[in-house]
Amino acid sequence: EAGVTQFPSHSVIEKGQTVTLRCDPISGHDNLYWYRRVMGKEIKFLLHFVKESKQDESGMPNNRFLAERTGGTYSTLKVQPAELEDSGVYFCASSHLVGTGLNTEAFFGQGTRLTVV
Amino acid sequence: AQSVTQLGSHVSVSEGALVLLRCNYSSSVPPYLFWYVQYPNQGLQLLLKYTTGATLVKGINGFEAEFKKSETSFHLTKPSAHMSDAAEYFCAVSDRVTGGGNKLTFGTGTQLKVEL
Numbered sequence: 146e147a148g149v150t151q152f153p154s155h156s157v158i159e160k161g162q163t164v165t166l167r168c169d170p171i172s173g174h175d176n177l178y179w180y181r182r183v184m185g186k187e188i189k190f191l192l193h194f195v196k197e198s199k200q201d202e203s204g205m206p207n208n209r210f211l212a213e214r215t216g217g218t219y220s221t222l223k224v225q226p227a228e229l230e231d232s233g234v235y236f237c238a239s240s241h242l243v244g245t246g247l248n249t250e251a252f253f254g255q256g257t258r259l260t261v262v
Numbered sequence: 263a264q265s266v267t268q269l270g271s272h273v274s275v276s277e278g279a280l281v282l283l284r285c286n287y288s289s290s291v292p293p294y295l296f297w298y299v300q301y302p303n304q305g306l307q308l309l310l311k312y313t314t315g316a317t318l319v320k321g322i323n324g325f326e327a328e329f330k331k332s333e334t335s336f337h338l339t340k341p342s343a344h345m346s347d348a349a350e351y352f353c354a355v356s357d358r359v360t361g362g363g364n365k366l367t368f369g370t371g372t373q374l375k376v377e378l
Binding site (some may be wrong): 148149171176178180185186187188189190193201236238240241250251252253256 | 266276298301303304306308336352364365366367368369370371
């Protein structure tokens with residue numbers, strides 16, 4: 146079974162440009178999460194999809210970030226326009242949805258390392 | 263609000279020595295607790311988790327952790343380090359009450375180095 150896949154693995158863009166990150170979750174996983182790690186700091190939650198719906202986007206830094214999950218399969222995270230402070234590693238994770246309580250284990254992708262220069 | 267503190271951003275041990283990675287958490291509700299590991303060029307992998315029941319939790323690769331409510335700690339240990347354990351380790355907490363599931367609050371990570 147394929148794991149969580151993220152594209153690209155690395156991206157270097159100039160300040161002001163647009164970048165789109167993609168995450169393909171494990172097939173059948175309704176939960177999809179985005180996290181970000183800024184260099185030297187902790188991994189921080191960005192948002193959570195359940196199927197195609199945004200369940201929780203409390204961690205999104207500002208309106209330059211737009212996440213979508215059309216059809217409830219893969220997800221994209223667009224940064225427009227990118228700023229220097231957006232540099233970091235963006236992780237995607239997915240898990241099965243259960244009725245109540247703790248969901249099943251979240252599987253993480255390798256991450257996309259974004260560098261804004 | 264929840265938070266996680268990992269003491270020591272870098273820990274170095276000799277091969278065969280005890281591994282102890284410290285994690286303290288803060289949570290206003292009963293927590294779920296996790297340890298993840300990230301090997302070079304790989305994603306985060308779940309080592310072990312505490313949800314309910316036995317406070318000593320065993321994970322993969324010989325690691326274990328003990329939930330101590332009175333100390334708000336969840337330290338990770340392994341009796342004998344192996345070179346392959348060199349990686350970055352993350353402690354995380356999630357909120358069991360709201361069923362936050364996999365919405366995790368992470369610590370800043372501890373880089374483990376294993377020396378011959």
